[in-house]
Amino acid sequence: MAPLLHYLLVLLSFSSLVLASPPPQANFKPNKLVLQVHKDIPFLVNLKGKFLWANCDQQYLTSTYHAPYCHSTQCSKANSHTCHTCPYTARPGELAQDELFILSTQGSNPGPIARVPQFLFTCAPSFLLQKGLPKNVRGVIGLGHAPISVPTQLASHFGFQPKFALCLTSSTRSNGVIFFGDGPYYMHPGIDISRPLSYTPLTVSQKGEYYIQVSSIKVNNKLVPLDTSLLSSKQHGLGGAMISTTTPYTILEHSIFTTVTQFFSKELSGVPQTKPVAPFGVFPNIDLVLHTQNVIWRIFGANLMVQAHPGVTCLGFVDGGSHPKASIVIGAYQLEDNLLQFDLAKSRLELSSSLKSRRTNCANFNFTSSP
Numbered sequence: 001m002a003p004l005l006h007y008l009l010v011l012l013s014f015s016s017l018v019l020a021s022p023p024p025q026a027n028f029k030p031n032k033l034v035l036q037v038h039k040d041i042p043f044l045v046n047l048k049g050k051f052l053w054a055n056c057d058q059q060y061l062t063s064t065y066h067a068p069y070c071h072s073t074q075c076s077k078a079n080s081h082t083c084h085t086c087p088y089t090a091r092p093g094e095l096a097q098d099e100l101f102i103l104s105t106q107g108s109n110p111g112p113i114a115r116v117p118q119f120l121f122t123c124a125p126s127f128l129l130q131k132g133l134p135k136n137v138r139g140v141i142g143l144g145h146a147p148i149s150v151p152t153q154l155a156s157h158f159g160f161q162p163k164f165a166l167c168l169t170s171s172t173r174s175n176g177v178i179f180f181g182d183g184p185y186y187m188h189p190g191i192d193i194s195r196p197l198s199y200t201p202l203t204v205s206q207k208g209e210y211y212i213q214v215s216s217i218k219v220n221n222k223l224v225p226l227d228t229s230l231l232s233s234k235q236h237g238l239g240g241a242m243i244s245t246t247t248p249y250t251i252l253e254h255s256i257f258t259t260v261t262q263f264f265s266k267e268l269s270g271v272p273q274t275k276p277v278a279p280f281g282v283f284p285n286i287d288l289v290l291h292t293q294n295v296i297w298r299i300f301g302a303n304l305m306v307q308a309h310p311g312v313t314c315l316g317f318v319d320g321g322s323h324p325k326a327s328i329v330i331g332a333y334q335l336e337d338n339l340l341q342f343d344l345a346k347s348r349l350e351l352s353s354s355l356k357s358r359r360t361n362c363a364n365f366n367f368t369s370s371p
Ligand SMILES: *[C@@H]1O[C@H](CO)[C@@H](O)[C@H](O)[C@H]1NC(C)=O
Pocket: 109, 188, 366, 367, 368, 369, 370, 371
């Protein structure tokens, strides 16, 4: 399978995350905020990112910009040693502070724009920012569990729970959505996708990656005979599964990959090839059994199979070799059209499973402002 890198990078638009100055309402305290998520547009979504990183050597001229002084409270909060005191020189990768504007919502449709007057981020010249990233990237939005990450700062400024929810779309033509703050989150036609959700403990690795426990894997409701020590092994990162928006397809450690794909092929040959519903209607499900038997992450349909060429469909998993970063890295393709809510206060991940089985999807948030 040829990974289509750009297709799978999930990026943010400038239209709702604006580092400029429309007039917001003073002291407006919404309990929920919303961002549009595109593919291939300016801000890369990074779950392990510890801050917002913006390219500010061009197009960045605001009178409210401020670089915190060394040893200031802002610098210690950010644990930053890159602050400096000279506002007239170039700004290479320094801690910065400016007003941030973001759309509020009551759950459906965007409401008034909310303002965070002293938002901390990192200001980077494009030569630094562009390293290893697509050319049009103007920044990275860090959603990690860290003192100045985007969810932490928004929650602490507005006084809501440090929770955010990711709903990535499979469509290249429409927008997915990220919510900050708790549900309800309504999708067309009026479905609250924030309930019911199942949940599992969420851990954060030293490098800031989010992990969940996977205790076994089932194909077609049958247990795959795996050496489960591979799943819990500390040899690969934390053990268990890392969640990554910047990894295109789910990566399995080599022996897990081999066992699962062989089991899948066997099950596939047993499946009667009748009544194909949607394009992938006849394929067996793959279930990641999480911390307990009755909490599963079911991967099926469009999250499971990838159309490589017309008429050629592959399993959307990749062999990670014998020394991967984690036993399992759940990639963007498997996250699409699932709601994932990260509750940083309770350290748990809340999951919807595919919204398509609830007759909606992540492109169904109505971004038309209410009058
Ligand atoms: C989206 O919201 C607007 C404003 O409330 C409304 O007029 C429109 O009908 C909604 N669109 C859909 C498809 O529900």
